[in-house]
Amino acid sequence: MHDETIRVLIIDDHPMFREGLKAILKRDPRYEVVAEAGNGREGLEAAARRRPDMALVDISLPDINGIRLTRELKQLVAGVRVVIVSMHSKIEHIAEAFKAGASGYLVKESASDGLLKGLETVARGEYFLDSSVSPTVVESLMTSPLQKGVSRDADYGTLTPREQEIMRYLAEGLSSKEIAEKLFISPKTAENHRANLMKKLNLHSNVELIRYAARLGLIDLDLWIDSGEPV
Incomplete structure (x- = not known):
């Protein structure tokens, strides 16, 4: 070439x-x-x-x-x-x-x-x-194997591909309505997915979800660096 x-x-x-x-x-x-x-x-x-x-x-x-x-x-x-x-x-x-x-x-x-x-x-x-x-x-x-951090977490592995996708959007700060628009689903369906994944991961608030997502590597690198979190 x-x-x-x-x-x-x-x-x-x-x-x-x-x-x-x-x-x-x-x-x-x-x-x-x-x-x-x-x-x-x-x-x-x-x-x-x-x-x-x-x-x-x-x-x-x-x-x-x-x-x-x-x-x-x-x-x-x-x-x-x-x-x-x-x-x-x-x-x-x-x-x-x-x-x-x-x-x-x-x-x-x-x-x-x-x-x-x-x-x-x-x-x-x-x-x-x-x-x-x-x-x-x-x-x-x-x-390291790709997505090594994610693969180490058994609870994350219980999520369906759609729930994992929605979790990533939630970690980025999108609302259920915004996620619904991106994925061409109803807001109610998006909210149901959100509730299911929160239950599977035993999370009780958006703050907990964001912390969990940060641990898996689902936040911006510069936020990691600013906070001093290890990659």
């Missing part, structure tokens, strides 16, 4: 950010943006048509979570290398991205400086993790 033109697909719901990525890629003649999309479904259609070598994917898309989209892209286009470009630097998102088959993870605020370096690393067949991510987290990702 490294010596030939690398065909790139950009999937991000912010047109201005897509333009910014394209402007950066134009600096290096090895990269050709063959398609762009504002949501996951359009991205999959574009991938099927254009068969890109590489896809730049945002995690927070309006229809499909970028982690799930990564899996679908890898199944759809043999050999495609996915680089996540996200506003989030949460260890959970980073671990899930690589688990889903991503080859790189770049934080949006450092994209202007790190994009070409990241793509060059990925094009060589190596993994790339944004240098703005805490070195201790990089070390823990490289030396």
Whole structure:
């Protein structure tokens, strides 16, 4: 891939950010943006048509979570290398991205400086993790099984995938109504899931839930660092 033109697909719901990525890629003649999309479904259609070598994917898309989209892209286009470009630097998102088959993870605020370096690393067949991510987290990702902290907790393992998803949103501070809108379910259903997971984990308040989520690694890295919590 490294010596030939690398065909790139950009999937991000912010047109201005897509333009910014394209402007950066134009600096290096090895990269050709063959398609762009504002949501996951359009991205999959574009991938099927254009068969890109590489896809730049945002995690927070309006229809499909970028982690799930990564899996679908890898199944759809043999050999495609996915680089996540996200506003989030949460260890959970980073671990899930690589688990889903991503080859790189770049934080949006450092994209202007790190994009070409990241793509060059990925094009060589190596993994790339944004240098703005805490070195201790990089070390823990490289030396430990993904989601090691989560796997150590038996109670967390009793949650259904949907309950785990809702717990992550609760840890981010979203209300049941906001979660319902994100997951296209009714607020009552979201609240029922919340009640069930609180019962399974023997938690009695949002504060307890947030502390529990922090212990599992479901909070921002910079909050961890500020609080002095070990990664």
